Amino acid sequence: MSSDQARYSTSATSTGSIKTASFRANFTTVLHNPDSGLTLWERVERHLVKEEANGRWSLEVTPYQLLTSDSKELLLESFRRTDPESSRRNRMALDRELIQRVPDEEEVFVTIDEWINKIINYRRACFSFGSPEGEDPETAVHFYLAGFSPGAVFDWLFPWLNYRYHEAPDPEGNGEVAWHIFSVELNEIGIGFLAVEDYFRTGAPPAAMTRSLSRLKRTYLTPISSIGF
Incomplete structure (x- = not known):
């Protein structure tokens, strides 16, 4: 290793880019020394x-x-893979903080926007905590999905939730957008994910992880079942 390879670092002003790099996109930094021709690269990750x-x-x-x-x-x-399995893993990882928040809230709601006269009809989902009227804009997800029911949105974006209608759209409504409001809780996928994440963070032995999973089930999993459409 040459002397100019011994230590390299890069720096910048943080304006939210670190959070973005860790949870919403992939970034790679490249350093090049034009004198020596040496080029190095590194993934930008929170740790x-x-x-x-x-x-x-x-x-x-x-x-x-x-x-x-x-x-x-x-x-x-x-780099991030694009196969279905990796996409599901990545999506769960991106939603980790939100998944962790759900069991800490007394009541959690998800509102799904349906554009009645559009072929690609489902276009937004947002979480509310404590009251369905108090949407948290930081949790809003904008997307385009053609589906026969809001269940398609949960299957795609929130497979870690059980859900039931809190307020269905007015069938007599004449508006362009219909709002489907659901009461939600973690299902077994979400609970299991939190247990595995706890293991990743703490390095707990399998027996401790099993106890953590049992505790989560007793504490957070109440009889709320997802409804079929």
Whole structure:
């Protein structure tokens, strides 16, 4: 290893980009030394980033991750996969904080917007905590989905929730948008995900993870069943 490979770092001012990089998109930083021709790369991930009190952040770049014509396989391994299994894993990981929040709230609601006269009819979902009227805009998801019922939205975006109607749209309504409001709770997928996440964070042995799962089931899983459409 040459002396100029010993230590490299990059820094920037944090304006929410670290959270974005960790939960909403993939970012890779590339450093190039035009004098030596050395080019290094590193994934921008929360556990690799050091955030400073002054709003700046820094990232130490692994000195042996050279960017060359032979780097393709390693780069592809580091990027998000697009197969269905990986997409489901990624979506659950992106929703981790929201999944963790649901059992901590007394009541949780999901409102789904349906555009009545559009072929691609479902276009937005948003969570409310405590009251269905108090939507949290930070939880809003905008999408385009053609479906026969709101159940398709839960199957696609929120497979970790059990749901039942809190308020159905007025069948006599003449508006362009119908609002489907559901009362929701974690289902076994959500509860199991929290137990596994607890294991990832704490490194608890399997027996402790099993106890954690049992505790979650006793505490949070109440008889609310998802309805079929």
